[in-house]
Amino acid sequence: MSANQLRQRQDVPEEQTWRLEDIFPTTAAFNAACNDLISRGQAIGQQQAVLLSDGATLYTVLTAYFQAEALADRIFSYGEHLYNSDMTAAAGQAAYAQAQQTITAFNTATAFVTATLPQITPAQLTAFYAAKPQLEDYAFIFAQAEKRAPHILTAAEETLLSALGQSFRAPETIYNKLNDADIDFGTMKDPHGNTIPLSKEKIYQLYQSPDRAIRKTAAEKFSAAYAKSQYAFAEALQQHVHTQNTLAHVRHYPSARAMDLTEEFIPESVFTNLVNTVHEFLPSAHKYFALRKQVLALDPLYTYDLSVPLVGEAPLKPTFAQAQEWALAALAPLGEDYLDHLREEFNNRWIDRAENAGKLSGGYEEDVFGVHPYVLLNWSNTYRAASTLAHESGHAMQSVYADASQPYWYSQYSMFIAEIASTCNESLLNHYMRTQYQDNAKVKAYLLTESVEDLLNTIFNQTKYAEFEHFMYTTDAAGESLTPETLTDKTAALDAQYDGPDVAPNPWPNVSWARIPHYYMNYYLYQYATSKAVANTLAQRMLTDPATAVPQYKAFLSAGASDYPIEIVKKAGIDMTKPDYIRETLQVFDQQVDELADLLTK
Incomplete structure (x- = not known):
């Protein structure tokens, strides 16, 4: 392999990749979870006619629903992360497709839950609380449902929309x-006259070149690839x-x-x-x-x-190790507990940092409740990359604190x-x-x-x-x-x-x-x-x-x-x-x- 070519996924050192085994240890476990989720969805679906019959039934169904939702998040994250690691690999494509299909089936079977909650009247809710005080655990869920009521469709219509989720x-x-x-961004000559393959991360680096001709060529290549x-x-x-x-x-x-x-x-x-x-x-x-x-x-x-x-x-x-040291020092004002969580992220393969062929560009963080957050990066030795590490780690730490303080249904903080x-x-x-x-x-x-x-x-x-x-x-x-x-x-x-x-x-x-x-x-x-x-x-x-x-x-x-x-x-x-x-x-x-x-x- 040429030194200028992007590595294949199998050539990336393990310590530079995320440990998806923390979600599911094997493909067989992932497959079993998919089957389990479908079964759970079917079982919840059988409760549609009696969901609002009494407080105890409502509590039982909601508890089962949110437990299944947490499993659905695990399934989706596993398939998505495996796919994003190398979108050209058959295993990732298959897992991601299976995750999407499984979750679509689950959402179709359980769409009536969110569609039904806005139908609860204040008098009903008061009676439900009296009969089953544990329902207070979901009080904010009910409050939001009441506000969303004008925009929730009938159960049949919600089921139809859920079935179309993959199409949407x-x-x-x-x-x-x-x-x-x-x-394909093609290739170009670097400042030393070497022919190099271009990626989004590489082009960003070239935008910072003091050589204006290099910047112009990189920008033209970038634009031409999209224009095509x-x-x-x-x-x-x-x-x-x-x-x-x-x-x-x-x-x-x-x-x-x-x-x-x-x-x-x-x-x-x-x-x-x-x-x-x-x-x-x-x-x-x-x-x-x-x-x-x-x-x-x-x-x-x-x-x-x-x-x-x-x-x-x-x-x-900075190297990746130096960027980690900077982050720990810069975020010290947040306290030792924050730094302990940050070290756990850095030391336990929560981060997939290496750039490789077929990998999703850019960076993101995604939480897996009950496991830990995952962070995708495409590392380069720049200050901006160090800032991105701090950025995505901020997402991860918010997930850590929310997961530790809230039940699943209140842990997934608003996009806003x-x-x-x-x-x-x-x-x-x-x-x-x-x-x-x-x-x-x-x-x-x-x-x-x-x-x-x-x-x-x-x-x-x-x-x-x-x-x-x-x-x-x-x-x-x-x-x-x-x-x-x-x-x-x-x-x-x-x-x-x-x-x-x-x-x-x-x-x-x-x-x-x-x-x-x-x-x-x-x-x-x-x-x-x-x-x-x-x-x-x-x-x-x-x-x-x-x-x-x-x-x-x-x-x-x-x-x-x-x-x-x-x-x-x-x-x-x-x-x-x-x-x-x-x-x-x-x-x-x-x-x-x-x-x-x-x-x-x-």
Whole structure:
């Protein structure tokens, strides 16, 4: 094998892979669990006619249902992780397909449970509590069901929708195949003249090259790979968006955005407050791009120039072991119990870190209740990769605390607050690193740039993507097609608005809309921005007033889904229904841009 080729999965050292045996020790155990889940679903299904007959029956069925749901999560995680490790391997493909089919069968058999709960009247619930006090364990489940009642269909209709679950996920599955298994970025010459194969991670590294020709070639290769399949990517997006709009109509919501935010009990004003407040601070983003143009002495400054470090070659190139040490030191303010959990993650193969052929790109964390969280990375020796490790570990630690404090049905915290713990870790890491290099002007400027870029990417860019996502939904709802041309034109318009006059678009069509997996996650992108704003505030409090803020933060981590997300964050002292927290964070961004300008232009 050439030194420049991606390794095959079987060539990756075991210690760099996750230990899926913690979920199921053997394939036979996985198969047995699938059969068990189907049997459990059938047994629960037999209780449909008597579910609300009395409190004892309701308690028995709910207990069996949530126990089976926990098993379903294990089954899905095992199949998904095995598949994501190498999407070209037959074993992973088979396990993932089996997991999806099994869970679809289970959901079809048990869809009546969630469909029936909203039918419980207050008088019935009072009687059920009196007859079976243990039902109080599910009190918040009943409260949420009452709020969702107007959007729950009949049991037969819910069963039908559950049976179509795999079909509803098909556009995302097709996208993943296109984006990870089929796409080919080709090869190019590296700065030393060697021919190297290109991957997403490798291209990101090349974007930071001081050689502008290298950056341009990498960007062209990246864009060309997506442009080659742009019609397939556009069709996948069209089908996903149209499916969600149709589901919103079927469930009696005015829009897909209303459906997705209401499902999390989030007022739509949170979304509009974000967009409006970010628009207020676009001049701050434009000021930063003007600084980039000045420092790099590039005119025009193209989009492919926006990742090159302002201080030249990145001065920090940590190994994975060094990144772990940084994370432990940076997160020390959170207490020894937090660090113990972090060491457990690092030392027990919760992380799959090596890049290999066929592996899912990017990174994510997924919890397996009763086992432990799992983290997927594609490691490279960069500060950004170290920040990603801290980010995904933030997700993992929130899962650890929630699992330890909540029963299964309250452990799976809302997507709306999921990015707070992860981005808080990023902020703490950057703060720690800047203190370590306080007397090194070059490294300090580099780290300050990373902080500015973090806020730029997590708040400004994610808000831009959220605007684009909303455009897709409203366009489809108006009966218009999401053609590659429509998507490319809208991308160009938003880039011009957010980047300002000092950034020139790359001299080829911008099909970056095709690469973003979060467009299949139903109004998830805006939550990165709102979460980052909350996280910055919490991180600052933990650094300045740890005695008060750290216990509050631990309570936040431990809350899981035991309350409405807005209320969980309010308990930590932040009201997300108001734009103040966004404005405060963007004021910090503006100040950091000025501080960076002082360092780089004096």
